Amino acid sequence: MTTVDRRPDSSTTAPDADASPGTASARLPGRSLLRIGPVSLQVRRRAVLVAAALIVLLLLAVVLSLSLGTPYVAPADVLRALSGAGTPYDLVVFDLRLPRIVLAAVAGAAFGVAGTLIQSVARNPLASPDVIGITQGAGLAATVALTSGAAAVLVAPTALVGGLLAAVLLFALGARHGLAAQRFVLAGVAVAFAFRALTEVVMLTADPIDGLRAQIWLIGTLAGKGWTEAAWIAGTLLVLLPVLAWAGWALNSTALDDDTARGVGLRPVARRIGLAGTGVLVAAMVTAQVGAVDFVALVAPQVARRLVRAERPPLVCAALLGALLLVLADLAGRRLFAPTQLPAGVLTAAIGGPYLIFLLLRGRRRSS
Amino acid sequence: MLSTRDLVAGYDDRTVLDGLDLDLPTDAFTVIVGPNACGKSTLLRTMARLLTPRRGTVLLDGSAIRDLPTREVARRLGVLPQSPLVPEGVTVADLVGRGRQPYQRWWRQWSPEDGAAVDRAMALADVAGLADRPVDSLSGGQRQRVWIAMTLAQDTDALLLDEPTTFLDLAHQVEVLDLLHRLRVERGRTVVAVLHDLNQAARYADHLVAMRAGTVVAAGPPREILTADLVRDVFGLACVVVPCPVTGAPLVVPAHTGGTTARPVTPSAQPADDGNIPLAGSYPSKGL
Numbered sequence: 001m002t003t004v005d006r007r008p009d010s011s012t013t014a015p016d017a018d019a020s021p022g023t024a025s026a027r028l029p030g031r032s033l034l035r036i037g038p039v040s041l042q043v044r045r046r047a048v049l050v051a052a053a054l055i056v057l058l059l060l061a062v063v064l065s066l067s068l069g070t071p072y073v074a075p076a077d078v079l080r081a082l083s084g085a086g087t088p089y090d091l092v093v094f095d096l097r098l099p100r101i102v103l104a105a106v107a108g109a110a111f112g113v114a115g116t117l118i119q120s121v122a123r124n125p126l127a128s129p130d131v132i133g134i135t136q137g138a139g140l141a142a143t144v145a146l147t148s149g150a151a152a153v154l155v156a157p158t159a160l161v162g163g164l165l166a167a168v169l170l171f172a173l174g175a176r177h178g179l180a181a182q183r184f185v186l187a188g189v190a191v192a193f194a195f196r197a198l199t200e201v202v203m204l205t206a207d208p209i210d211g212l213r214a215q216i217w218l219i220g221t222l223a224g225k226g227w228t229e230a231a232w233i234a235g236t237l238l239v240l241l242p243v244l245a246w247a248g249w250a251l252n253s254t255a256l257d258d259d260t261a262r263g264v265g266l267r268p269v270a271r272r273i274g275l276a277g278t279g280v281l282v283a284a285m286v287t288a289q290v291g292a293v294d295f296v297a298l299v300a301p302q303v304a305r306r307l308v309r310a311e312r313p314p315l316v317c318a319a320l321l322g323a324l325l326l327v328l329a330d331l332a333g334r335r336l337f338a339p340t341q342l343p344a345g346v347l348t349a350a351i352g353g354p355y356l357i358f359l360l361l362r363g364r365r366r367s368s
Numbered sequence: 369m370l371s372t373r374d375l376v377a378g379y380d381d382r383t384v385l386d387g388l389d390l391d392l393p394t395d396a397f398t399v400i401v402g403p404n405a406c407g408k409s410t411l412l413r414t415m416a417r418l419l420t421p422r423r424g425t426v427l428l429d430g431s432a433i434r435d436l437p438t439r440e441v442a443r444r445l446g447v448l449p450q451s452p453l454v455p456e457g458v459t460v461a462d463l464v465g466r467g468r469q470p471y472q473r474w475w476r477q478w479s480p481e482d483g484a485a486v487d488r489a490m491a492l493a494d495v496a497g498l499a500d501r502p503v504d505s506l507s508g509g510q511r512q513r514v515w516i517a518m519t520l521a522q523d524t525d526a527l528l529l530d531e532p533t534t535f536l537d538l539a540h541q542v543e544v545l546d547l548l549h550r551l552r553v554e555r556g557r558t559v560v561a562v563l564h565d566l567n568q569a570a571r572y573a574d575h576l577v578a579m580r581a582g583t584v585v586a587a588g589p590p591r592e593i594l595t596a597d598l599v600r601d602v603f604g605l606a607c608v609v610v611p612c613p614v615t616g617a618p619l620v621v622p623a624h625t626g627g628t629t630a631r632p633v634t635p636s637a638q639p640a641d642d643g644n645i646p647l648a649g650s651y652p653s654k655g656l
Contacts, residue, residue, distance in 0.1 A: 028465050028486075029500045033478050042477040249474035253466060255455030259418050263449065264522060265442025265470035311457030 047308045047317055054320035058105065061324055065101050065331040066093050070338070099226025103289075104330040104344065105323040106230045107222070108296050110237060110286035112304070112322025115297030116313040117247060117279030120254045121272050122188075123181035128298035129283035132188025135294050136195035137166025138287040143199050143214040147206035155217070156229070156288045163284025166191050170280065171273070178258070178269040179276060220291030220345030222330050229289040236285045243278050248315045250275060255312060293329075293345045296322045299352035306359045325352055369394045369526060369558060370415055370445075375424035377414045384410040385582045387424070392575070397552040398560045399569040402579035403603050408562045409450060409530050411579070415560070416447035416528045442470035446519035450530040454504050460514050461499040464489055467521030485521050492555075493517035493547060509540030516547060526558040527551065533563060541565070545572050570594050570617045578602045594618040 032048075034041040066078045073081075073089045081093040111129075119127045129135045141162020145155045171179070173187035199218075203211045237244070250271050253261060261268040287294065300322035301313030307321075308314045329347035336342065375388040384407040392398050400408045413419040415426050417433050426433040433441060446467075455463065467489065468482040490496040493513045498506065503514055512532060519527055529548070533541040549572055551557040563569045569576055570590040577587045578594075580602045586593045596609045599620055612619040 028461050028478075029459050031478075039475045040478055041475075246474045249477060253469065255453075255458060256466065257449070257453035259413075259447075259449035260452045262418050262438065263416065263442065263447035263519070264467055265439035267438060311455060311462075 044308060044310060044314065047310070047314050050304070050307045050314075050317050051320055054317060054324055058320060058324045058327065061327045061331070062101055062105065065104075065327055065334075066097050068331065068335055069097065099230065100222050100330065101327060102227070103225055103230040103233075104222055104326045106233045106237075107286050107290045107293065108300070108322035108324065108326025109319040110233050110282050110322070111294060111296035111326070112300035112318040112320070113237070113244065113315060114279050114283035114286065115294075115299075115322070116251070116301040116304075116315050116318040117275050118283065118297070119301050120251050120312060121179065121181065121276040121279065122185045123254070124185060125302050126298065127185060127188070129280070129287060129294045130292060131192065132185065132280070133166045133170055133191030133195055134163050134280050134283045135287050135292045136192045136199065137169075138163035138284060139218050139292060140195045140199045140202065141165070142217050142288070142291070143202050143206075146214045146217060147202060147210040149210075156232070159288035160284055162195075163280075163287055166195055167277075167280040167284060171276075179272040180258075184272075184276065216343060217291045219343045220287075220293035220348075221333075221341075221343035222290055222293075223341055223343070225290065232289055233286050236282060240278060240282065243274070244315065247275055247278055251312055251315060291343075291345060293326060293348055295345070295348040295352055296325050296329075299348075299356050300325055302356060303352070303359060369429050370560065371427040372411070372415065373425045373427065375411075375414060375421050375426065377410055377419055377421040377424075379410075383422075383582075385414065385421075388582070388584065390577070390584055390587070392558070392560055392577075394558050395552070395556055396558060396574040397548065397572055398558075398575040398577060399573035400560070400562045400577045400579060401564075401566055401569050401602075402585075406579045406602075407582040408579050410582075412447075412528055412530050412560065412562050413449075416445065417441060418447065418449065439470045442522060442524075444524050444526065446522045446524040446527045448515050448519050448527070448529040448532060450534070452515055454511065456504055457502055458504075459499070460495055460501050460503055460506070460517075461486065461490070463503050463514060464495070464517045464521050467518040470522060485523050489517045489520035492520055492551070507540075508536050509543060512536060512540070512544055513547065516544070520551075524557075526560065529559070529561040531562050531564060533565070533568070541568065548572070566594070566599070566620045567612070567617075570619070571612065571615055590618055594620070596620075 028042065030044055030046060031042045032045050034043045063075050063078050066082075067073050067075045069092075071092060073092055077087055077089050078093055081087045081089050087093075115128050118129065118132060119125055122132070138159040139162070142155055142159040145158040150158065169191050170184075170187050173190065174180075174184045177183040203214060206214070253264075253266055254271070254275070256264070256266070256268075258268045261271075283294070283297065301318040304317040304321045305313040308317055325348060326344060329351055330344045332351065333342040333344050333347045336347075370392040372388050372390045375385050375390075376383065378384040384405075388411065390411075400411065402408045410419065414421050415433075417426065417438065420434070428436065428441065428445060464486050465482070468478075468485060471482060472478070487496070490499060493516050495510065495513050495517050498510060498514070503511060506514065516529075516532070527548075532544050532548070536544065545568060548559050548561060552559045552574070573590050575588065576590045576593060578585045578598060585602050586598055594609065595618075596607050599605055599607045599609070606623040608621045608623050609618050610621060611617070
């Protein structure tokens with residue numbers, strides 16, 4: 001008997017393999033190819049639409065935020081001032097409001113990026129900089145600086161060092177298991193609790209007025225901040241731009257388990273270290289500058305994911321949504337109970353929370 | 369094309385393979401069989417560089433696999449792990465497209481060749497009609513064909529599969545095995561699979577590797593090596609080996625009935641003189 005005929009006819013179970021040669025799918029569903037010279041990128045068509053819509057909304061929110069307040073500046077005058085025509089409102093628009101609004105947009109984008117990277121490594125939609133201890137590290141350092149009478153300009157650099165220290169600890173604890181998702185989150189939770197406990201010790205032993213200042217810092221506020229903070233965050237994102245371009249691609253394969261990833265020639269541990277490292281770096285920088293507004297980092301990636309209808313958070317849309325969310329939160333914080341200002345950190349939770357719940361409920365109804 | 373030299377591998381403090389030398393034939397369907405915990409999965413994972421050996425070498429076309437860049441290995445060797453995690457919400461075409469990873473960079477995310485390879489792979493594994501469906505909405509058999517399609521999209525000469533039929537019903541097992549058979553016969557791929565079912569192994573394999581306790585007990589064409597002695601040796605199971613009525617391949621029938629419902633056929637009905645036919649009631653109590 002030959003090799004072939006000792007087997008049953010295989011064509012009874014499956015149609016001929018080559019029945020449809022070259023049926024030109026040749027592309028992934030819902031994706032388009034973006035070619036720029038030698039560069040070819042897979043782009044989700046829906047992500048492009050969502051990004052365009054978010055940019056329009058972001059610009060509207062910026063104009064609205066520039067316009068509202070005391071004194072009120074009509075949107076037309078805002079636009080005229082922005083065009084450089086030289087209006088009586090230049091002082092209000094450029095010096096009083098724009099710095100803070102730009103900071104809100106940049107910081108929101110950074111939180112969106114950090115949240116997306118951290119959630120994808122943690123494989124957990126609830127992971128954010130404050131779940132893995134970065135916020136607490138920055139918070140402890142900032143609290144120490146604020147309660148020990150250090151100069152105001154030293155608070156942010158100190159907080160950055162604290163955030164990075166927490167990141168180092170997180171990596172040291174998570175590294176033994178190749179920064180696997182569960183290990184990463186557990187290590188982060190441990191770091192977070194340790195730093196939070198220390199922060200509370202510092203607070204309790206501090207002067208009550210200093211303690212209150214530290215408390216406000218911890219909640220996160222944009223009041224009294226502007227170009228300097230925005231420049232630090234934007235600079236960080238700019239320097240990391242090549243890494244972020246890689247990350248946008250590498251995020252595609254974080255859903256594969258390690259064996260499968262290795263099988264297709266990836267190095268999952270190196271990839272996780274790269275993604276998580278970038279995420280915590282951005283998180284530490286932005287938290288050091290504006291405090292713990294990190295509910296944006298939690299909510300922006302997940303809302304963006306649902307808007308794009310992707311299986312994982314899309315990096316660019318999450319950044320845009322983070323920017324939009326923080327600009328709106330800061331505006332609401334300024335205006336809702338004017339003249340009393342609420343810290344943006346309170347408002348991000350108030351706006352983002354219900355929306356996330358709404359999306360969760362809607363998603364469940366559709367899938368059931 | 370795939371060989372191991374003095375391979376020592378294991379997990380934590382447990383050594384599973386201790387100095388294994390093995391050569392797998394090119395352009396053949398090799399099936400590795402053996403009892404649970406005999407090291408067959410460890411061997412496959414080590415050969416696929418999913419597990420780093422403590423000592424010794426895995427050779428791919430003569431060069432040590434650990435010295436090759438993992439992307440290059442992924443263009444020559446596809447691997448399907450035992451029960452891969454199904455990513456939530458990912459469509460079939462998307463997942464199959466991940467198989468093109470070794471040919472892509474972040475600045476070159478898709479080429480016409482990627483598209484052609486994905487189409488070919490989906491057609492070959494018969495999942496083209498499912499292209500837009502989320503993988504987590506598919507049945508077990510469909511999923512397994514999608515995973516195989518993903519490894520096919522890698523366009524490799526060799527394919528390693530760790531228990532590709534586990535958790536599938538009989539019809540789907542046959543479907544997957546037929547697909548692997550076609551890959552080998554029509555596409556000239558080298559296929560290596562770990563299987564649990566001895567009869568399926570005998571039916572589909574060109575080359576059978578029987579393992580026990582981390583060593584290779586026998587290797588060769590199933591018709592030459594698969595005997596009742598081998599099964600007793602490897603699995604500790606008394607059995608009768610008869611020609612399969614459909615294919616003529618060796619068919620392993622456990623001799624021990626467990627004494628409840630069925631009774632063995634009378635020994636006189638069997639060929640009497642090969643020493644492998646045990647008498648009713650005289651078998652070791654292992655097995656069924």
